[in-house]
Amino acid sequence: MLSKQQAKVFFLGGTLLFLAIFVGMSVHSLMIGIPENTNDSDITEEVILGKQLWDENNCMGCHTLMGEGAYYAPELTRVYDRKGAEYIRTVLNAPNGWAPRGRNMVKYDLTAEEVEGLVAFFEWMNRADLNGFPPEPSIGN
Amino acid sequence: MKFKSQKIAYHFFALSMLLLVLQIIYGFIMGFAHMGYDGLHELISFNTASATHKNLLVVWILSGFMGAAYYIIPDESDSELFSVPLAKLQFWSFAIVGVIAVAGFHVGWWEGRKFLEIPRPLDFLVAGNVILFLVIILMTLIKGKKSSTTAWVLTMGLVFAALLYLPGMIYFDNISVDSFFRWYVVHLWVEGVWELIMGGILAYLLIKITGVDREVIEKWLYVVVGLTFLSGILGTGHHYYYTGGPSYWLMIGGIFSALEPLAFLGMTVFAVQMYRKGNKKHPNKLALYWTLSTAIVSFLGAGLLGLAHTLPGVNMYTHGTLVTAMHGHLAFWGAYASLVLAIISYSMPLMTGRNIFDNRTGRLAFWCSNIGMFGMTGAFAAAGVAQVYLERIAGYDFMTVAKEIEPHFFVLILAATLFTVGIIYFIINFLKFGRPTDEALKSDEDFEALKAD
Numbered sequence: 292m293l294s295k296q297q298a299k300v301f302f303l304g305g306t307l308l309f310l311a312i313f314v315g316m317s318v319h320s321l322m323i324g325i326p327e328n329t330n331d332s333d334i335t336e337e338v339i340l341g342k343q344l345w346d347e348n349n350c351m352g353c354h355t356l357m358g359e360g361a362y363y364a365p366e367l368t369r370v371y372d373r374k375g376a377e378y379i380r381t382v383l384n385a386p387n388g389w390a391p392r393g394r395n396m397v398k399y400d401l402t403a404e405e406v407e408g409l410v411a412f413f414e415w416m417n418r419a420d421l422n423g424f425p426p427e428p429s430i431g432n
Numbered sequence: 433m434k435f436k437s438q439k440i441a442y443h444f445f446a447l448s449m450l451l452l453v454l455q456i457i458y459g460f461i462m463g464f465a466h467m468g469y470d471g472l473h474e475l476i477s478f479n480t481a482s483a484t485h486k487n488l489l490v491v492w493i494l495s496g497f498m499g500a501a502y503y504i505i506p507d508e509s510d511s512e513l514f515s516v517p518l519a520k521l522q523f524w525s526f527a528i529v530g531v532i533a534v535a536g537f538h539v540g541w542w543e544g545r546k547f548l549e550i551p552r553p554l555d556f557l558v559a560g561n562v563i564l565f566l567v568i569i570l571m572t573l574i575k576g577k578k579s580s581t582t583a584w585v586l587t588m589g590l591v592f593a594a595l596l597y598l599p600g601m602i603y604f605d606n607i608s609v610d611s612f613f614r615w616y617v618v619h620l621w622v623e624g625v626w627e628l629i630m631g632g633i634l635a636y637l638l639i640k641i642t643g644v645d646r647e648v649i650e651k652w653l654y655v656v657v658g659l660t661f662l663s664g665i666l667g668t669g670h671h672y673y674y675t676g677g678p679s680y681w682l683m684i685g686g687i688f689s690a691l692e693p694l695a696f697l698g699m700t701v702f703a704v705q706m707y708r709k710g711n712k713k714h715p716n717k718l719a720l721y722w723t724l725s726t727a728i729v730s731f732l733g734a735g736l737l738g739l740a741h742t743l744p745g746v747n748m749y750t751h752g753t754l755v756t757a758m759h760g761h762l763a764f765w766g767a768y769a770s771l772v773l774a775i776i777s778y779s780m781p782l783m784t785g786r787n788i789f790d791n792r793t794g795r796l797a798f799w800c801s802n803i804g805m806f807g808m809t810g811a812f813a814a815a816g817v818a819q820v821y822l823e824r825i826a827g828y829d830f831m832t833v834a835k836e837i838e839p840h841f842f843v844l845i846l847a848a849t850l851f852t853v854g855i856i857y858f859i860i861n862f863l864k865f866g867r868p869t870d871e872a873l874k875s876d877e878d879f880e881a882l883k884a885d
Binding site: 293294295298299301302305306309310312313316317319320321323324325326328329331334338339342345346347348349350351352353355356357358359360361362363364365366391392393394395397416419420421422423424425426428429430 | 462465466468470473477478479480482483540542543544545546549581605606607608609611612647650651652654655657658661662665666668669672673674675676677678679680681682684748749751752753754756757824825826827830831834835
């Protein structure tokens with residue numbers, strides 16, 4: 292029968308082993324995997340501005356990006372492909388706030404430079420390799 | 433209660449109750465908005481309600497954990513708390529930082545990082561507060577007359593939870609890297625070190641309520657928390673499938689995520705077996721209900737519903753849909769919310785001397801809130817599965833689908849109303865206890881005697 296000491300060794304040993312593996316995989320992901328998949332070298336000042344606006348305005352509080360967010364507004368990982376840059380500009384510049392089918396988006400007073408930052412951010416996001424996400428509809432539009 | 437200083441736990445439990453009520457109110461605002469009624473949009477937009485709802489959850493659960501630690505650690509180490517004035521200072525600073533954070537969300541002072549919306553300047557105050565809390569707990573343990581596995585597992589959980597907050601404070605230009613470290617905090621909290629805290633509190637409750645020998649309970653505590661880390665650490669990989677990580681996370685994350693329910697199953701078997709072995713003489717039936725339900729519902733919500741969509745082939749379609757909300761609600765409710773309600777139900781009679789062990793209000797609180805939460809989970813499941821088929825498989829536009837699934841949110845609100853009734857009953861009982869008193873000192877000696885029979 293398992294003793295308390297053996298159970299303790301199982302806990303501490305297992306934790307240390309899997310933590311070491313996790314740290315190793317994290318280092319590889321951060322140094323090689325993510326920079327390659329996300330075209331890290333293409334992150335310009337404009338993209339950074341877009342990312343900062345995404346954070347500062349808590350866009351994730353309604354939308355999802357890379358599938359992460361709040362499920363109240365559309366997934367935007369491939370919005371640049373799906374809708375195009377001009378559509379994104381129209382949404383962000385809507386004078387009374389965007390309200391598709393009665394669902395209100397917060398109205399933002401963005402400068403032209405900020406709008407272009409967000410467009411650049413979505414264009415950069417659009418090119419990221421996310422292991423096949425989001426999936427193509429199998430039945431069709 | 434053995435020591436006067438344990439009374440400080442009451443402050444944290446009262447704060448938990450207050451924040452839980454606020455969390456529910458913001459949940460209703462979101463539910464109505466999903467149904468198409470967002471009349472408060474100009475005042476409280478959806479992203480404000482969303483950040484507030486999630487952060488209130490984190491703060492009230494943490495407040496409950498802190499209260500639990502302030503109650504359990506003196507008892508387990510057989511000494512007064514290191515410093516009551518410092519604990520009071522820690523409580524008030526914690527509450528004030530929480531209020532500032534929530535108020536800040538309403539004026540756009542936040543960061544768009546799910547569950548970690550608190551802006552970085554406030555993060556430093558949070559870190560300072562948690563360091564003060566840990567100093568009080570560790571000093572109590574060090575100067576204590578006794579040392580127990582239960583106390584150390586609980587404390588390790590609290591220390592690691594504090595350390596893991598740090599990666600979330602670093603800024604990155606690449607949103608994928610930002611997300612990578614955000615999951616260091618969120619995943620390794622809820623599917624890692626918070627389970628240590630859960631295991632510690634659960635072991636304490638089982639020792640007290642079932643009367644089973646401490647050595648037996650603590651041995652299985654090691655096994656359960658061992659399973660947690662064995663599966664949970666690499667299980668973080670399920671957050672790296674589709675967020676820019678290398679493809680090997682699909683396999684590693686898939687395998688270890690599929691093992692994660694084992695830890696929760698271990699928790700369930702652990703609690704139920706100890707209850708069966710126990711002498712069933714402890715009169716606090718409400719604490720027993722909550723203790724067993726947290727062990728069982730955590731397995732259903734965190735374990736089984738997590739497994740339902742964690743494999744990469746399934747997650748490709750469910751990731752970023754309401755299916756996640758289905759899993760999230762029952763998981764948090766079962767594993768952590770019910771656990772806090774269990775320790776409150778156990779400790780309040782001992783701190784106040786009012787023996788509310790098994791009354792109608794308490795039973796209604798238990799059944800209404802649990803049935804309500806299962807109803808909410810069902811509504812989220814129906815909405816989520818419909819969303820997956822319509823949007824991800826049939827290719828309909830997001831807003832077309834959002835309109836189609838609005839009726840599910842009506843069901844969600846009905847179930848949430850029942851849940852709220854349960855929580856109101858729980859709070860009525862909480863208020864009936866009144867405030868802790870020194871007259872309740874030694875009140876648990878009668879129950880200690882039950883073990884010897």
